[in-house]
Amino acid sequence: MEETIFVVDENFEGERVDKYLTQVFKDKSRSYLQGLIEKGNVIINGKDIKSNYKLRSYDEIKISLPEPLKLKVEPENIELDIIYEDKDVIVVNKPQGMVVHPAPGNYNGTLVNALLYHCKDLSTINGVIRPGIVHRIDKDTTGILVVAKNDKAHIFLSEQLKNHSMKREYYALAEGRLKEDRGMIDRPLARDKKDRIKISIVEGGRRAVTHYEVIERFKSTTLVRCVLETGRTHQIRVHMASIGHPLVGDSLYGFKKQKYKLDGQTLHAKTLGFIHPTKNEYMEFTSELPLYFSELLDKLRNEVV
The missing domain is CATH 3.30.2350.10 (Pseudouridine synthase)
Incomplete structure (x- = not known):
């Protein structure tokens, strides 16, 4: 356990202690520091405090940081x-x-x-x-x-x-029948400010580009080929949802109530191509759709359009 002791400058009079500590320990999250306060690892003037404690000038703070x-x-x-x-x-x-x-x-x-x-x-x-x-x-x-x-x-x-020279091609089953045979989605992505699990389209986020092409249309779904120009977290899932066609099985970005019993989004990284590091030759690999995905497509083909 590493102990650090410092005195609060008068400029921080009235500021919450948890907020203040995020400025002192810039590599620590506010929730992490709040956890230390709850555990009694932060002492002010010899006493335990809460995260909403308002600082006073010249308060003495002793914080004990656990070993990494x-x-x-x-x-x-x-x-x-x-x-x-x-x-x-x-x-x-x-x-x-x-x-x-x-x-x-x-x-x-x-x-x-x-x-x-x-x-x-x-x-x-x-x-x-x-x-x-x-x-x-x-x-x-x-x-x-x-x-x-x-x-x-x-x-x-x-x-x-x-x-962006590595080839990455995905097969995805999207909700609804896409009208256009092909298209491009160019919308920036960043971590959602309200829900840290999710990625959202955010102005000023990292540029993200997805190209898509319809492979097959069903009664209420569409099988598409998605080619990544960039590779951001959840990119295809967020982009397809942004044009009104979330992926089947994706309860995070799509419908909470799913029609088919699936264990997640219908998304498969089908083709990967790259220049080999030492052979300096282009190599391309493909994989078959997993059984749950191919069986679902067979079932959809039997639905009356």
């Missing part, structure tokens, strides 16, 4: 669907329900846990939590990912993501 949690991701013997592998890269087909890398509250059963069991050497650029991970797809999104086995390969692949 040293994380270690354990290898797990989880079956992987490996499409291609060599000394530089692994191309895998991720199933629905699998998280790509560990995160708070979810340190086991991820793709990274499985990769560490299968392969002892992965790139170190993203640290111990995300070794080898060049790009991600959501937990309930299925399909192809490329993983880097060394730092050189990681940098080479990341550069292709940055300059």
Whole structure:
């Protein structure tokens, strides 16, 4: 436990202590600091206080910061669907329900846990939590990912993501019948200010571009091919919802009450293409739609339009 003691400047007279501490510890969130206050890790003038305590000039604050949690991701013997592998890269087909890398509250059963069991050497650029991970797809999104086995390969692949030369093609089932055969959605995205789980279209957010093309129309849904020009979190899901066609099964951005019994959005990373880090040749990989997705399409084809 690391203890820090400091005295409040008179300029901060009357300010809430939790707000003040976010200015002192700029790398800590307000909710994290409020948690420390609740646990008694913040003492003012020798007494416990609450988050709404109003500061006075020359208050003495003593804050005890817990030691950073040293994380270690354990290898797990989880079956992987490996499409291609060599000394530089692994191309895998991720199933629905699998998280790509560990995160708070979810340190086991991820793709990274499985990769560490299968392969002892992965790139170190993203640290111990995300070794080898060049790009991600959501937990309930299925399909192809490329993983880097060394730092050189990681940098080479990341550069292709940055300059938008890596080909990423998705199949998505959207609610409603799209009128246009193809289109482009160019709307900036950022974390939703009211709901941190969600991504929203926000003026001034990061530019996000999705190209889509209709593959097949059904009675009340449309199968589309989406090609990413950029790759933001939840990009396809938010963009399709923004034009009135959220993805089937997506309760976060679509309908709360779903017609079909699904475990998440109908979104599949079908095709991935990139220049190989050492061969310097273009390689392209495709994967079949998962069974739940293909069976749903068969069912939709039998519906009367």
